Structures are given as structure tokens and as C-alpha cells.
Amino acid sequence: MGYFDACLLPRHDVGLDRLLILVGAGWGILLVLESATGAAYPGVIFREVHDAEGPTRLSFRAYWRQANGNPSLRPFLDLLRERHPDLSTAPGAG
Template sequence: MALDRLLTLVGADWGVLLALEGAAGAAYQGVTFREVHDAEGPTRLSFRVYWRQSNGNPLVRPFLDLIRERYPDLSADPGES
């Protein structure tokens, strides 16, 4: 699992990792999970996804469709269609 490898690197003091809340149940030596906060308390992070038309991986399109379905673009003007 890629998350295991990344958490091991964090535990070895090679950097930080932004992970979903579901990863917080894992225990790795040297790793401390912290909630992301802004001045008002817990915050939501925005993200962007880019897909190159030349990417032939058949899993990319369904993955991006799932992201669009579950996490609509909150930056869009509410009046836009």
C-alpha cells in the first residue's frame, strides 16, 4: 500500500503528508496526526485535478468522474450551470 510507504518516510523525518481522516487510525513510529485548522477551527482543503488527454490509463477517467460526483467544484459561481 502506498500510504504505508509514505507514512514510513514521514516517520523517518523525510517530510510531512496530508492524509484523509481515515488514515489517522494507523500507528507508525515517529508519526503524529494533526487536524488541519485555520483561524476559525477545523478547515477544508481544496484540491485540483488535471488529466492529460494523452493519458492512456483506463482507470483515470472513472476516478475523475468519482471525484467530480463526490466533491463538486465549490469555487464555481452558484449561478453557473
């Protein structure tokens, strides 16, 4: 497969612990936040994501649908905005 070829990304509607068990069984890789790396699972090795210049940061997005009436959602998104500002609007962001 070439660098930009499409690949199949399976989706499993299970918790993180089950996904880590699948990774340990050789079913693929999983991108997790650093906070998830504290637990030990047989066959699972945690590695930093690197690019040509060393450790790299992955971007993510969070969306709120206006129709979602969950009262905890707005405080959660406010917390994300506070702790993880949008770097794409920073001066010099490319």
C-alpha cells in the same frame, strides 16, 4: 522563515507507508486524507488542519491529459466530480 517565504518540498517516489515511516523518523510532515489516518506508525501523530477559525478544508485538483489512454481514469475522475463537487463555482464562493 517568513509566512510567505518559499520552502523546499522534497519529493519521494514511494508509497504512503514509506512516507509515514519518514515522518515517524522526524523527516518532516505529511498531508494525508482522513482515510489514511487509521494505521498506527511509531512517532506519527495525526492532526486536523486548522486555520484561525478552526478545522479547515484543503482544496485539490485533478487533471486528465487527453493523451492518457488509461481506461480507469475517466470513471475515477467522474467519481471525484460526483463526491467532491467544485466548490469554487458555488454561489457565494470567494
